[in-house]
Amino acid sequence: MSADEREREILATAESLLAQRPLHEISVDDLACGAGLSRSAFYFYFASKEQVLLSLLDRLVEDQLIEERDAPRNLADDPPGVWRHVLSASFERWSAHRGVLRATMEARATSAQVREVWGRLLGRFVDRTAAAIDAERVRGAAPAGVPARDLAICLCLMNEKVFEAMAAGAQPAVAEAATLDALVGVWLTAIYGATPFPAAAAQVVRQRRLSRSRHA
Amino acid sequence: MSADEREREILATAESLLAQRPLHEISVDDLACGAGLSRSAFYFYFASKEQVLLSLLDRLVEDQLIEERDAPRNLADDPPGVWRHVLSASFERWSAHRGVLRATMEARATSAQVREVWGRLLGRFVDRTAAAIDAERVRGAAPAGVPARDLAICLCLMNEKVFEAMAAGAQPAVAEAATLDALVGVWLTAIYGATPFPAAAAQVVRQRRLSRSRHA
DNA sequence: CACAGATTCGACACGGTGTCGACAGAGCCA
DNA sequence: TGGCTCTGTCGACACCGTGTCGAATCTGTG
Numbered sequence: 001m002s003a004d005e006r007e008r009e010i011l012a013t014a015e016s017l018l019a020q021r022p023l024h025e026i027s028v029d030d031l032a033c034g035a036g037l038s039r040s041a042f043y044f045y046f047a048s049k050e051q052v053l054l055s056l057l058d059r060l061v062e063d064q065l066i067e068e069r070d071a072p073r074n075l076a077d078d079p080p081g082v083w084r085h086v087l088s089a090s091f092e093r094w095s096a097h098r099g100v101l102r103a104t105m106e107a108r109a110t111s112a113q114v115r116e117v118w119g120r121l122l123g124r125f126v127d128r129t130a131a132a133i134d135a136e137r138v139r140g141a142a143p144a145g146v147p148a149r150d151l152a153i154c155l156c157l158m159n160e161k162v163f164e165a166m167a168a169g170a171q172p173a174v175a176e177a178a179t180l181d182a183l184v185g186v187w188l189t190a191i192y193g194a195t196p197f198p199a200a201a202a203q204v205v206r207q208r209r210l211s212r213s214r215h216a
Numbered sequence: 217m218s219a220d221e222r223e224r225e226i227l228a229t230a231e232s233l234l235a236q237r238p239l240h241e242i243s244v245d246d247l248a249c250g251a252g253l254s255r256s257a258f259y260f261y262f263a264s265k266e267q268v269l270l271s272l273l274d275r276l277v278e279d280q281l282i283e284e285r286d287a288p289r290n291l292a293d294d295p296p297g298v299w300r301h302v303l304s305a306s307f308e309r310w311s312a313h314r315g316v317l318r319a320t321m322e323a324r325a326t327s328a329q330v331r332e333v334w335g336r337l338l339g340r341f342v343d344r345t346a347a348a349i350d351a352e353r354v355r356g357a358a359p360a361g362v363p364a365r366d367l368a369i370c371l372c373l374m375n376e377k378v379f380e381a382m383a384a385g386a387q388p389a390v391a392e393a394a395t396l397d398a399l400v401g402v403w404l405t406a407i408y409g410a411t412p413f414p415a416a417a418a419q420v421v422r423q424r425r426l427s428r429s430r431h432a
Numbered sequence: 433c434a435c436a437g438a439t440t441c442g443a444c445a446c447g448g449t450g451t452c453g454a455c456a457g458a459g460c461c462a
Numbered sequence: 463t464g465g466c467t468c469t470g471t472c473g474a475c476a477c478c479g480t481g482t483c484g485a486a487t488c489t490g491t492g
Contacts, residue, residue, distance in 0.1 A: 003438080003439080006439095022325060022326075023325075024325060024326055027478090027479060027480090028479075028480070029229045029479080032477080034392050036442055037439095037440075037441095038440065038442085039441095039480090039481095040440075040441060040442075040443095040482085040483095041439070041440050041441070041480095042483070044325075044438090044439065044440075047481090048480085048481080050318020057310050076233055080413045082311070083473090084368050095236040105325075107322075108242055109238060109239075109240060109249050109322040110238075113466095115386070117382070119386065119387045119388065122388060123387065123388050145401055145405060146397070146400070146401035146402060146405075147394070148324040150390050150391075150397075150398035151398065151402060152392055153283065153378075153389065153398075154307070154374055154378055154390065154399065154402050155372045155374075155402070156388075157374060157377040157381060158371075158373060160377060161373040161374065162369075162370055162373055162377060164368065165373060165470095170331070171339065171473090172334065172335065172338060172339050172368065172369050172372075174276050174366050174369050175366075175369065176361070178366055180370075181362070181366075182363070182366035182367065182370055183364050183370065185361055185362035186281055186362060186367060186370050186371070186406050187411060188406055188411045189361060189362075189406045189407075189409045189410070189411050190405050190406045190409070191404050192409070192411045192412060192413070193405045193406070193408070193410055193411050194405070194409055195296075195404045195405050195408045195409050196408060197295065197404060197408070210227035215421055219469080219470080238453095243447090243449090244450090245448080247470090253470090253471075253472095254471070254472055254473085255449090255472095256450090256451085256452095256471075256472060256473075256474095257452070257470070257471050258471070258473075259449095259451080260469090260470060263450090264450080265449095331452085335441065349438070350451080433466105433468105433489105433492105434491100434492090435490105435491090435492090436489100436490095436491090437488105437489090437490090437491105438487100438489080438490100439486105439487080439488075439489095439490105440485105440486085440487075440488090441485090441486080442464105442484100442485090442486100443482105443483090443484095443485105444469080444480105444481105444482080444483085444484105445480100445481090445482085445483105445489095446479105446480080446481090447468100447478105447479095447480090448477100448478090448479095449476100449478085450475105450476090450477085450478080451474105451477100452473105452474090452475080452476105453474095454469080454471105454472085454473090454474105455470105455471085455473105456469100456470085456471080456472100457467085457468105457469090457470085457471100457487105458467100458468085458470105458475085458488105458491085459466100459467090459468090459469105460466085460467090460468105461464105461465090461466085462464090462465090462466105
């Protein structure tokens with residue numbers, strides 16, 4: 001069996017074990033045995049458990065990048081449809097690879113590298129979202145309110161957490177079948193919905209000016 | 217020095233170390249030394265590092281319970297003010313004890329007990345929120361939309377994550393000074409804002425009926 | 433055949449955890 | 463005073479998972 005195959009074997013073992021139990025219950029030994037080698041031979045292919053996870057994660061990041069390129073840009077035609085499409089893509093991805101997601105969340109606590117990769121991924125998503133919200137506001141389709149970037153961060157973090165809770169089977173969590181609808185609903189109201197509270201809105205606008213002048 | 221004092225000493229050491237570095241970089245030895253005892257003496261007071269964290273966490277849970285008792289119930293008078301007040305309380309708490317929050321999030325991956333305590337805390341918050349949203353809808357102050365409980369879960373998880381990101385200094389995160397405003401803004405629009413998308417709203421309502429009949 | 437590179441393995445050292453039995457001081461009673 | 467128990471403290475040990483290293487083996491090539 002070639003080195004390349006062995007490497008893939010390790011990755012496959014990792015993905016399948018991660019579907020069964022959390023990262024900290026999987027030892028390098030488990031990975032090595034699963035791929036049919038001794039623990040020390042494992043280190044010939046990967047420097048650590050963490051690097052295996054990073055490989056697994058890289059694939060999914062790659063996926064996401066491709067998808068971003070193909071994402072619809074014509075938000076004006078059908079905003080709910082486009083947003084749903086975008087959210088649905090991450091939902092599908094993380095629901096299909098929930099083991100990797102769970103492990104990533106777990107490893108973020110200990111590995112700066114995992115933190116960085118995940119942060120970049122999320123950051124890109126936030127950037128896209130913030131730009132889209134801004135565009136909708138300029139177009140007059142969305143009302144002013146929470147600063148676009150802050151809103152985008154909140155919404156993206158919400159998704160992350162909701163997916164994570166789903167992947168980990170945590171309590172409380174949204175039922176899996178209802179997750180996408182709930183998220184799309186919250187995004188649409190948070191972005192396009194205006195509240196009937198002028199005072200609160202004014203406060204947010206003040207805040208917005210403040211944060212603008214702070215940036216300047 | 218009495219046993220009680222020693223115990224408090226350990227807790228104080230833990231809280232102060234957690235303000236400096238993450239849980240996994242703090243060993244039982246560090247805790248023991250900090251409190252002026254040997255590692256094995258530590259085990260006389262606590263069964264593990266995890267139990268120390270649980271003690272720290274219990275205090276804050278206690279706080280939260282007291283606050284829930286005193287929380288304003290007259291949502292109708294000034295919705296934005298009441299919501300802001302409620303969110304502000306957790307914001308203050310977790311921003312003052314961010315080390316404990318960060319450690320809790322970290323320990324949740326490995327400790328079922330931490331998971332459970334946190335789940336209960338969050339669960340209570342979700343219940344309150346869902347009940348309040350329902351009441352606002354019945355009253356006619358909030359439009360129908362995402363099922364109240366799902367919406368509550370999404371919003372609570374969003375808060376958790378945004379606080380966590382703040383506590384961990386993660387990227388991307390909302391600037392600390394803008395956090396509360398952003399969250400209140402998203403909550404208000406998500407709960408009270410109606411979207412101008414009838415089709416999407418209908419879809420959510422359909423989904424809602426479905427999930428109801430599933431529950432029945 | 434001999435050699436180089438690739439691959440595997442057993443043995444080791446390290447660091448953190450949790451347990452155990454020995455021991456010391458304090459208070460109490462005879 | 464001696465002996466007892468309860469509370470704390472400690473050093474030593476066993477355990478587990480990690481990562482390293484050098485020796486052994488295997489494989490293809492000149």
